[in-house]
Amino acid sequence: MSKYQHIQDACYKANMQLPELNLVLFTFGNVSVADRALGVFAIKPSGVPYKDLTPEKMVIVDFDGNIISGDLRPSSDTKTHAVLYKVWDKIGAIVHTHSTYATAWAQAQRDIPIFGTTHADHNTVDIPCAPPMSDDMIKGNYEYETGYQIINCFRERKLSYEEVEMILVGNHAPFAWGKNGDKAVYNAAVLEEVARMAYLTEQINPKAPRLKDALIEKHWQRKHGKDAYYGQ
Amino acid sequence: MSKYQHIQDACYKANMQLPELNLVLFTFGNVSVADRALGVFAIKPSGVPYKDLTPEKMVIVDFDGNIISGDLRPSSDTKTHAVLYKVWDKIGAIVHTHSTYATAWAQAQRDIPIFGTTHADHNTVDIPCAPPMSDDMIKGNYEYETGYQIINCFRERKLSYEEVEMILVGNHAPFAWGKNGDKAVYNAAVLEEVARMAYLTEQINPKAPRLKDALIEKHWQRKHGKDAYYGQ
Amino acid sequence: MSKYQHIQDACYKANMQLPELNLVLFTFGNVSVADRALGVFAIKPSGVPYKDLTPEKMVIVDFDGNIISGDLRPSSDTKTHAVLYKVWDKIGAIVHTHSTYATAWAQAQRDIPIFGTTHADHNTVDIPCAPPMSDDMIKGNYEYETGYQIINCFRERKLSYEEVEMILVGNHAPFAWGKNGDKAVYNAAVLEEVARMAYLTEQINPKAPRLKDALIEKHWQRKHGKDAYYGQ
Amino acid sequence: MSKYQHIQDACYKANMQLPELNLVLFTFGNVSVADRALGVFAIKPSGVPYKDLTPEKMVIVDFDGNIISGDLRPSSDTKTHAVLYKVWDKIGAIVHTHSTYATAWAQAQRDIPIFGTTHADHNTVDIPCAPPMSDDMIKGNYEYETGYQIINCFRERKLSYEEVEMILVGNHAPFAWGKNGDKAVYNAAVLEEVARMAYLTEQINPKAPRLKDALIEKHWQRKHGKDAYYGQ
Numbered sequence: 007m008s009k010y011q012h013i014q015d016a017c018y019k020a021n022m023q024l025p026e027l028n029l030v031l032f033t034f035g036n037v038s039v040a041d042r043a044l045g046v047f048a049i050k051p052s053g054v055p056y057k058d059l060t061p062e063k064m065v066i067v068d069f070d071g072n073i074i075s076g077d078l079r080p081s082s083d084t085k086t087h088a089v090l091y092k093v094w095d096k097i098g099a100i101v102h103t104h105s106t107y108a109t110a111w112a113q114a115q116r117d118i119p120i121f122g123t124t125h126a127d128h129n130t131v132d133i134p135c136a137p138p139m140s141d142d143m144i145k146g147n148y149e150y151e152t153g154y155q156i157i158n159c160f161r162e163r164k165l166s167y168e169e170v171e172m173i174l175v176g177n178h179a180p181f182a183w184g185k186n187g188d189k190a191v192y193n194a195a196v197l198e199e200v201a202r203m204a205y206l207t208e209q210i211n212p213k214a215p216r217l218k219d220a221l222i223e224k225h226w227q228r229k230h231g232k233d234a235y236y237g238q
Numbered sequence: 239m240s241k242y243q244h245i246q247d248a249c250y251k252a253n254m255q256l257p258e259l260n261l262v263l264f265t266f267g268n269v270s271v272a273d274r275a276l277g278v279f280a281i282k283p284s285g286v287p288y289k290d291l292t293p294e295k296m297v298i299v300d301f302d303g304n305i306i307s308g309d310l311r312p313s314s315d316t317k318t319h320a321v322l323y324k325v326w327d328k329i330g331a332i333v334h335t336h337s338t339y340a341t342a343w344a345q346a347q348r349d350i351p352i353f354g355t356t357h358a359d360h361n362t363v364d365i366p367c368a369p370p371m372s373d374d375m376i377k378g379n380y381e382y383e384t385g386y387q388i389i390n391c392f393r394e395r396k397l398s399y400e401e402v403e404m405i406l407v408g409n410h411a412p413f414a415w416g417k418n419g420d421k422a423v424y425n426a427a428v429l430e431e432v433a434r435m436a437y438l439t440e441q442i443n444p445k446a447p448r449l450k451d452a453l454i455e456k457h458w459q460r461k462h463g464k465d466a467y468y469g470q
Numbered sequence: 471m472s473k474y475q476h477i478q479d480a481c482y483k484a485n486m487q488l489p490e491l492n493l494v495l496f497t498f499g500n501v502s503v504a505d506r507a508l509g510v511f512a513i514k515p516s517g518v519p520y521k522d523l524t525p526e527k528m529v530i531v532d533f534d535g536n537i538i539s540g541d542l543r544p545s546s547d548t549k550t551h552a553v554l555y556k557v558w559d560k561i562g563a564i565v566h567t568h569s570t571y572a573t574a575w576a577q578a579q580r581d582i583p584i585f586g587t588t589h590a591d592h593n594t595v596d597i598p599c600a601p602p603m604s605d606d607m608i609k610g611n612y613e614y615e616t617g618y619q620i621i622n623c624f625r626e627r628k629l630s631y632e633e634v635e636m637i638l639v640g641n642h643a644p645f646a647w648g649k650n651g652d653k654a655v656y657n658a659a660v661l662e663e664v665a666r667m668a669y670l671t672e673q674i675n676p677k678a679p680r681l682k683d684a685l686i687e688k689h690w691q692r693k694h695g696k697d698a699y700y701g702q
Numbered sequence: 703m704s705k706y707q708h709i710q711d712a713c714y715k716a717n718m719q720l721p722e723l724n725l726v727l728f729t730f731g732n733v734s735v736a737d738r739a740l741g742v743f744a745i746k747p748s749g750v751p752y753k754d755l756t757p758e759k760m761v762i763v764d765f766d767g768n769i770i771s772g773d774l775r776p777s778s779d780t781k782t783h784a785v786l787y788k789v790w791d792k793i794g795a796i797v798h799t800h801s802t803y804a805t806a807w808a809q810a811q812r813d814i815p816i817f818g819t820t821h822a823d824h825n826t827v828d829i830p831c832a833p834p835m836s837d838d839m840i841k842g843n844y845e846y847e848t849g850y851q852i853i854n855c856f857r858e859r860k861l862s863y864e865e866v867e868m869i870l871v872g873n874h875a876p877f878a879w880g881k882n883g884d885k886a887v888y889n890a891a892v893l894e895e896v897a898r899m900a901y902l903t904e905q906i907n908p909k910a911p912r913l914k915d916a917l918i919e920k921h922w923q924r925k926h927g928k929d930a931y932y933g934q
Binding site: 121124195196199202203206207209210211214215217220224235238 | 263264266283284285286310311314336338339341342343344345346347348370371373376377380409410411437440441
């Protein structure tokens, strides 16, 4: 048995949740899962239909984007994953999809306003939309620079990647992450639902105000604060 | 067999209808079912995925929010349920979800206008949206105060909780109730569909008028009046 | 075997298509199927969940709305069906639903404009929305008058019920009909899809023009004209 | 075994993907698959429900629209397929649907703006909407002229049918094509999703800009350029 079997299994399982949760059409998405001790991550092979995936097909890549093990070409977004793992050292898994509502916000180049407690249960800020990349970044090492576009957006806004586990890349689509594959996929699904609710909220009331600070704080704390009382 | 088995069974069955009716993503919802004679209710444990639920896992709580029986922590919204049971003494079950369209109206802080007979078959008024709570209420006993926010909204508007079995809590999400678990879940699903239709109605005709009084009265009476002739 | 078995079977089969086609939530719909020689129709019993239906439960009613056979109470909309069968003597089946998009147009009190060939394959006119009924009609024999509201709308607009097999009743919901149960349900599903497409068309282009006459004529003739060449 | 069996099998398989991908209601769609060496294509029979299809029922037609083999009448859109095969000599399969969002754009008579990388992964231009046909074309050889309306639109805009494999026909619905049945159906599904995302993008930001040229070029090249690195 390969020494990477555990992350290949976790990566396979997480990838297979994307079509179940209606987050992908065809192969428009990928999940990776890292082993920090080994300094590598497993990622979906590029362009392979979900129904043809097996754990063994997950490609092993290091945090510089070098292929360590695997017969297939990894996702074309692999370098974006690598950069995020390298710079943000507590991430255990990353999800990229083109889920419909989150992508529509990315195409609209707008942050998703925090309108309600569904959002505040997961974030205390508007979900950031990084601006589209400069032409130089696009023409250079594109996927690598996409990772830095995400990281720079967080730096400029003084956001913590451990608190805000999702972002939109302008004109492109969402990325989400978390401590493991299940959490990262969960975040990707939450982002899609929050994006859908925010879209509907503005349609119903174009002047809908942002959620008040006391509610943002309360909902965040009851799920994530030191006295959190959500869950078991 | 536990003396609470009957409400645990009913509560389990009602909770399992939420994902079937597409009213919840992950664990974003909960149902409770009360036994008035015993003075307690069974409620979903907090944060446990629906697929992992069993009747035995339903937690038994009294109308002051004290845990009477159960190994798991009850829903974080338990005190809201407790307050509603305590003050409104003919409720047999309560449902809380973050269903998409109803939540969007709650985030938009708007009552759902009564536009058609689908609505009038179940209510004679716009579905109320309680205003977001004051900062003091939020920072205090939040879930307990959420219950009072609902009750106060009904008092101020002179609504009967036996006639209007649903509400939106501003910036949060819907609550529905009924004489038993099936009816409460039914109401939660009706609310979601009425919310969706009202949203579409305003998109199609921003000046769509409220339903005329004669139709409101007729549809309510034929389903709920003393000479009702709907159903068996 | 009952002499009504054939229409009970057809009625049961047609009713069961409604949830399959996502045209109903709970019991918000009903289908009837007539036998013109016997002067009766079979109709869904009121408020009985689809999963509990059997052919034997379909109630037999004559064209004046009298129950001829059956242990259950027929649909609360039975008199509307009876009037339509009595006045429009070539209808073989009727469907009433509260399908989401068609109901939203009915609540918006607007005809559905003919925007494309999907519509013209089935109708040459905007799908009519009958105005909400007068208070006298509502307070009188409501369901009976609903039938006349539909018939009067067709008379005033000089429409043929054999060519236009669907209508919206303002503030209420759609009705569709056809020569048999399958065709009536087909029409109800087409109406829902045409309603959805028309809603989206106006969102994408608020000034979208009506379909040009030549295309209306062409698409209608190729499916329904004397030289029709659609189908087998 | 018929010498057409291979294209009948491929055509059957491609047609059956349409309902799976939610691209058709009832029989509102058809796929054809060509054999260039034999100079014929297999196409769905007109008006036959998908569940009743078998490979043997696919009708064999030549590029002038003459039926070569088959007991059933071919799709009423057969001549449109024939013209496209005849003029565009590298197409291997064609799909026509009335999928909801793409049809709404066609009814709105608007090109679908290129708003994001999901679009640029498949096209470098706004997806063209051919204008509605002239009355003469409609009253003449309608389906044949529909083919020329598509071809003329590409000529006028100087588009390559090998690079842009999809179009909207104004007031009608989408057509897509590709080297084989799987690719043509894939393109029809991508078009529907891109149409849905573009609709949402404009709702969220009515002033959303077109995708910048550098991103259009980058995403197209990484999937289709000479150094493409997407897929295996």
